[in-house]
Amino acid sequence: MASTSRFKLSRGLLLLPVLALGLGGVLFASAAAASPVYQANATPQATPTFDPKRLEPPPTNNPPGQADKGALQYWGMCMSCHGDRGQGLTDEWLASFPAEERDCWQSGCHGKDYSQNSFELPVQSGIPAIAGAGKLGRFENALQLNQYILESMPWWNPGSLETQEAWAVTAYTLKLNGNLPLGISLSETNAAAIPVHRSVTAPPSEWPGALALAALLGLAAVGIMKQSRQNTLSALPKPNFVHHLHPPSIPAAQARFRYTLGAGGLAVFFSLTLFVTGLLEMYYYVPSPERAAISIEIITTLVPYGNLVRNLHYWSAQALVLVTMLHLLRVVLTGAYAPPRRFNYLLGLGLLTLILLLDFTGYLLRWDEGIRWALVVGVNLLKTFPLVGERFYQFILGGTQPGAAALTRFYAWHVLGLTGCAILLIIWHLFRVRRDGGIAVPPPDERADKSRITRFELVRREVAVIAVASAGLLLFSLLLPAPLAQPLSDNALVLGDSRAPWFFLWIQKMLQWGNPFLWGVLTPLLVVIALGLLPYLLPNAQPGELGRWFPRGNRLAQALALLIVTAILFLTVLGAFPH
Amino acid sequence: MATRNSQDPNRLYADRRNFLKLTTNALFGLAGLLGLGGLVRFLGYPTEPAPQTEFDLGPAANFPPGSRTVRADIPVVIYNTDGVFTAYSLICTHLGCTVEADGQGFACPCHGSRFEQDGAVLQGPAKQPLRPLRVEALEDGRLKLFTQEEADI
Numbered sequence: 001m002a003s004t005s006r007f008k009l010s011r012g013l014l015l016l017p018v019l020a021l022g023l024g025g026v027l028f029a030s031a032a033a034a035s036p037v038y039q040a041n042a043t044p045q046a047t048p049t050f051d052p053k054r055l056e057p058p059p060t061n062n063p064p065g066q067a068d069k070g071a072l073q074y075w076g077m078c079m080s081c082h083g084d085r086g087q088g089l090t091d092e093w094l095a096s097f098p099a100e101e102r103d104c105w106q107s108g109c110h111g112k113d114y115s116q117n118s119f120e121l122p123v124q125s126g127i128p129a130i131a132g133a134g135k136l137g138r139f140e141n142a143l144q145l146n147q148y149i150l151e152s153m154p155w156w157n158p159g160s161l162e163t164q165e166a167w168a169v170t171a172y173t174l175k176l177n178g179n180l181p182l183g184i185s186l187s188e189t190n191a192a193a194i195p196v197h198r199s200v201t202a203p204p205s206e207w208p209g210a211l212a213l214a215a216l217l218g219l220a221a222v223g224i225m226k227q228s229r230q231n232t233l234s235a236l237p238k239p240n241f242v243h244h245l246h247p248p249s250i251p252a253a254q255a256r257f258r259y260t261l262g263a264g265g266l267a268v269f270f271s272l273t274l275f276v277t278g279l280l281e282m283y284y285y286v287p288s289p290e291r292a293a294i295s296i297e298i299i300t301t302l303v304p305y306g307n308l309v310r311n312l313h314y315w316s317a318q319a320l321v322l323v324t325m326l327h328l329l330r331v332v333l334t335g336a337y338a339p340p341r342r343f344n345y346l347l348g349l350g351l352l353t354l355i356l357l358l359d360f361t362g363y364l365l366r367w368d369e370g371i372r373w374a375l376v377v378g379v380n381l382l383k384t385f386p387l388v389g390e391r392f393y394q395f396i397l398g399g400t401q402p403g404a405a406a407l408t409r410f411y412a413w414h415v416l417g418l419t420g421c422a423i424l425l426i427i428w429h430l431f432r433v434r435r436d437g438g439i440a441v442p443p444p445d446e447r448a449d450k451s452r453i454t455r456f457e458l459v460r461r462e463v464a465v466i467a468v469a470s471a472g473l474l475l476f477s478l479l480l481p482a483p484l485a486q487p488l489s490d491n492a493l494v495l496g497d498s499r500a501p502w503f504f505l506w507i508q509k510m511l512q513w514g515n516p517f518l519w520g521v522l523t524p525l526l527v528v529i530a531l532g533l534l535p536y537l538l539p540n541a542q543p544g545e546l547g548r549w550f551p552r553g554n555r556l557a558q559a560l561a562l563l564i565v566t567a568i569l570f571l572t573v574l575g576a577f578p579h
Numbered sequence: 580m581a582t583r584n585s586q587d588p589n590r591l592y593a594d595r596r597n598f599l600k601l602t603t604n605a606l607f608g609l610a611g612l613l614g615l616g617g618l619v620r621f622l623g624y625p626t627e628p629a630p631q632t633e634f635d636l637g638p639a640a641n642f643p644p645g646s647r648t649v650r651a652d653i654p655v656v657i658y659n660t661d662g663v664f665t666a667y668s669l670i671c672t673h674l675g676c677t678v679e680a681d682g683q684g685f686a687c688p689c690h691g692s693r694f695e696q697d698g699a700v701l702q703g704p705a706k707q708p709l710r711p712l713r714v715e716a717l718e719d720g721r722l723k724l725f726t727q728e729e730a731d732i
Contacts, residue, residue, distance in 0.1 A: 373676050373688065373689050376674070376675045376676055376689075377674045377675065377676065377689055380674045380675040381674065391623065394623055394625055395619065395622050395623045396622075397627070398622070398624070398625055398626050398627055399625045399626060399627020399628075400625065400627065400629055400630060401627065401630045403627045404627065405625070405626045405627040406627065498676065498688035498689050508689070508690070511673075511674065511689075511690045511704065512690045512691055512703075512704055513704060514703055514704040514706075515704075516673065516674050516704075520674075
């Protein structure tokens with residue numbers, strides 16, 4: 001009997017995280033498959049007759065930025081061949097030349113027998129364009145482009161550019177291509193992370209390190225499980241700190257995996273993972289509009305194991321949303337929120353709300369093209385509050401449009417404000433679990449059973465679940481990278497995808513029905529309030545029914561919760577496939 | 580056990596205790612409200628500069644008669660109808676995404692609103708038409724756009 005239940009337990013242990021992560025995977029695979037499509041920036045149309053104004057020196061800003069200096073260099077050295085728009089030596093550009101100078105390769109000009117003060121242009125086929133879709137194909141990133149410019153340009157006097165001049169020309173070239181992040185100054189420390197095209201270089205392989213880590217952790221987990229198993233109540237060793245965080249012993253019937261699903265424990269584990277990986281990301285992340293996306297690009301492509309750290313953070317966050325929802329559903333479907341656990345249920349609901357806000361602010365920290373519309377819609381929803389809307393917007397964003405102040409605030413909320421509240425609530429939630437009499441009431445027929453399990457056994461079980469969850473997390477992090485697009489720019493027409501993050505797709509779908517305040521603010525709020533009122537307004541499960549799934553007493557609440565979850569899932573699917 | 584006699588010392592103590600508890604709670608409550616009010620004012624200070632509201636669109640000659648020009652960075656669409664310049668904001672009136680050209684009209688990528696060429700709503704959820712903006716041909720032949728001011732059309 002004991003062995004079969006242990007078998008079921010271990011099988012269940014394996015299933016849950018796989019299921020939870022699998023569900024997330026399906027959601028994200030679909031999101032990744034339809035990931036943003038980048039269109040080339042529309043090249044300005046040629047004017048019918050050549051406008052001499054195009055030959056004027058570029059306007060200079062005061063003080064000039066790197067790209068402004070580059071524009072001046074380009075105008076002086078590069079423009080006559082590569083064109084005023086980087087179009088290369090096209091017929092349209094040749095039209096700007098005096099009629100007698102339009103054949104560059106004619107005898108005495110830039111042909112084989114070039115004149116004394118001139119030089120030979122070897123490429124009769126044409127001077128390449130340096131801006132537009134598919135151009136500069138051989139350079140992966142700004143570092144390579146700069147290297148080439150430094151060594152090979154200008155054509156008649158290669159190597160004559162000073163280092164700073166070359167960087168300026170590189171910056172201007174990127175700007176012509178619409179790929180220069182706002183306000184950045186190119187240099188050796190960042191150029192390798194700034195792509196000339198939107199094709200992210202594959203991050204260095206993190207498999208060996210990650211697998212070694214997984215193997216070591218796995219062995220350690222086995223060690224802990226073996227260790228704890230030897231304990232009997234008669235000869236208990238001294239508890240270590242982790243053991244000490246648990247009650248000395250709990251009734252065996254309370255810790256049934258088929259009842260708890262381990263969802264709450266997993267949520268704590270994912271929260272800890274998020275805390276640690278988030279802390280590591282903070283060493284590199286720069287919360288400024290110009291550098292945010294670039295700093296993430298640096299984390300994912302250049303920093304050793306940076307990609308792994310970021311992906312672990314990302315996948316833990318997605319998994320956390322899923323297991324918290326599962327946890328909520330479990331509590332409702334078992335009627336476990338009946339008094340005295342009503343208050344702790346509210347704390348849990350508060351935590352779920354905080355987690356969604358943390359996910360959303362974390363998502364915004366990317367500050368790349370992928371978040372553009374979610375940012376616009378999310379903050380504009382604040383404006384829809386009657387009477388106080390504008391002030392509320394300013395209160396959250398620190399300005400009248402999303403900019404540096406808003407990013408600083410989202411960062412502060414994400415890493416400290418919301419995280420601090422979440423930590424407090426988690427501790428309170430765990431404290432209330434113990435004060436309210438443990439994780440669950442055993443079912444009536446097992447309440448007489450006085451057998452208890454020690455904290456050593458409890459930790460052993462937790463380690464087992466954590467080991468499986470870690471394996472899933474590592475696997476997802478290695479196989480499916482977290483999304484990142486090009487830095488948010490001024491040009492609003494570069495992106496095709498306009499979907500909200502997956503956990504808000506249902507709200508985005510509802511927003512199509514009209515009134516933004518009603519569907520974007522009031523309805524989600526009502527969903528949370530309705531869930532919060534379940535134990536207070538609807539009949540609760542009777543004490544005699546607790547400890548089992550689907551007690552009769554709170555069937556109404558179960559039906560309501562399932563209805564809400566089904567509706568949200570349905571809307572999410574609709575929102576995921578907008579066309 | 581408490582008698583109704585107001586001279587009963589136990590009763591007096593109880594009253595005193597209750598009174599003290601009530602006042603301290605009230606004081607804490609007031610302090611909390613005051614702190615909250617301070618926090619709201621603290622966080623309400625706008626450090627972000629106000630967005631640009633006047634744009635130089637360049638020579639009017641770049642907008643020949645019959646042309647329709649989209650400036651996605653502002654974002655705005657400028658028409659030249661037989662020498663008369665009109666401009667419409669491309670910010671969706673529903674929740675502020677930038678609408679994209681869709682045939683003759685415009686479509687919003689976020690929630691599917693669609694607008695006619697002249698900004699009129701073709702399909703919700705947006706209820707208001709795209710904002711017509713004041714655009715002016717200056718004496719030096721350049722066009723100037725005012726995103727704060729609505730044109731009367």
